Amino acid sequence: MSIVTVGLAARSYDIVIENNALADAARHLAPWTGKGRLVVVTDTNVAASHLTALTAALAGTRIDPIILPAGESTKSWAHLEQLCDALLALEIERSEAIVALGGGVIGDLTGFAASIVKRGCSVVQIPTTLLSQVDSSVGGKTAINTRAGKNLIGAFYQPSFVLIDPATLDTLPVREVRAGYAEVVKYGLIDNPEFFAWCEGNGPALLSGDPAARTHAIETSVRAKAAIVGEDERETSGRRALLNLGHTFGHALEAETGYSDRLLHGEAVAAGMAIAFRFSAARGLCSTEDASLVTAHLHRMGLPASARSADVTASGSVLAAHMSHDKKREGGTVPFLLARGIGQTFLDKSVSLDEVAAFLDSDVG
Template sequence: MSRVDVALGERSYAIDIAAGTLDRAGDLLRPFAKRGRFAIVTDASVAAAQLPRLVASLDAAGIGHDAIVLPAGEATKSWAHLETLTDRLLELEIERSDNIIALGGGVIGDLTGFAASILKRGCGFVQVPTTLLSQVDSSVGGKTAINSRAGKNLIGSFHQPAYVLIDPTTLDTLPAREVRAGYAEVVKYGLIDDAGFFGWCEANGAALLAGDAAAREYAIERSVAAKAAIVADDERETSGRRALLNLGHTFGHALEAETGFSDRLLHGEGVAAGMALAFAFSARQGLCPAEDAARVAAHLTAAGLPASLKAAGVDAPGAALVAHMMHDKKMAGGRLPFLLARGIGQTFLAKDVDLAEVAAFLDEVR
């Protein structure tokens, strides 16, 4: 089993990665069952595919459990489902010393983490991510949130998990589209500051998407280690380094908003298109070689991910997409920082981007 540590002082925690860990989760999670019982939060799709494995391992370890099954989909990250979840957790008499299990993808992890952060002014939770996107990104780092009418992840808190348990075999039951969407976040780590890893993605991405177990486990471990290092250095995004993890997200969230935060465009698909747009805009600004922008778009397209507005199914004017960006939580002093690039593996935070130029660029590539 591979272990990655997130070094945050008294809030430090371990991330364990290995095939089959869900089937022995009872033994691995025992130290976090403070009163010999867990509340498990999951969604209907994961409940059918993975909950029986977790329940069997908890039963074998003599750990009690209650499952709360929510609807699957981005719409579950809402005030209504947050209320449903917290009410149910209170009915189960969850205490501040307890840990709640988040079993699922990014939606369940974000929602459960946020509920844990506010329930009785804060209780614990452990992440058991079941999608590639959540395994390489959202389960690590403590960002929790729900969506609002104004935009994505605008209501939330920083609340670190007590432990993260990753079993890559959960990916075997996912639709291919979900795996591709998660792969966008793997590519992101290469584009941020590791050109060598992007090269690995170009060489091995097809195998990973086809189900190669070794490629998947390597990509997960490499991605998690990269994120853990950034989070340990800048937990609350105060120095600017953690902002690098948002590569593609400013454009991507605008595309998600335009498509109604629905299955028309999955989060990872929005990030993929957003990263391609960030590189294309960087090239247009003379910051990045056009060849690098083309290389990024080509790899994302080869992976079956959208790398343009058209491929993302978006035909909105630039001004409309920029209007969505104005609700971005990173807005400060009336200006919106953008993640741009000087080349593959050379992402940087630009705080002087003219939104009118962004709108004009989006109209140009529309």
């Protein structure tokens, strides 16, 4: 078992990483079961795979499940309202914890609901996908999507505890694991070239289910994110913004595909990271060799590395128009995460969307 702490003074919390932790949930969740019940929010897919096991592990504690549809479209106004109404119907108390059992969609939606129901209830994250285990369950970013764009309505709201059981990944389709891998390799590309080299050598083992590779990747990613969140919780200094590598390009691809299963979030991030490196190379910021290495690695791992390989055929101007709604826009300018090389990501506020559009029209990946 590994324990990583997100250091936020009085709001600090632990992340426990342990294989088969779900079976030991009674011990891990003891601080939140004192009232004799837990409200567990999950989706139809995760409920079928893990809700029974969690309920059995918490024998003696009443479990009130709220089961929502699976998929990105659940991060919506309609399902936020549905979830809040369900929590109020269960007479949730602020002293109780709401458990988010699922991937990034359930974690984001439940965290946001917890932040607004009765002006704030505790939330415990139990992420069950690789993407949510290494990224979205940690750091307190909660949100829903709207017609204007992805994650534009939400709040910074930290969980009280995060319980990561790598064994839950055994039930995932390989496509979901690949999508989560994009957020793993991201940490190497941001500021840890040694970890990118580890991914080059061990990524295939991770995808095939090797327990040691999987656990190492999760712990390394979580430690990296916890450190960044502890330094810059609300992206005020720019340090936390580095975690958005690939996301500005990726969110535009997601918007163009209607936030659907046609393109998973991690797949969009993979393509976005490769585009960011090639765009950086086109601007003379990093070598074409590094950009090619990133592109080749993502393709080798079965991930898209361009708009074309993500099956997005929209013009550069259409994709740039999606980016104009980016929540980080300031003074009419959208900041981009670019790179001077592998492990040398930085925030650039001088990029024009016209330049991005022209590049996307010429980029073949």
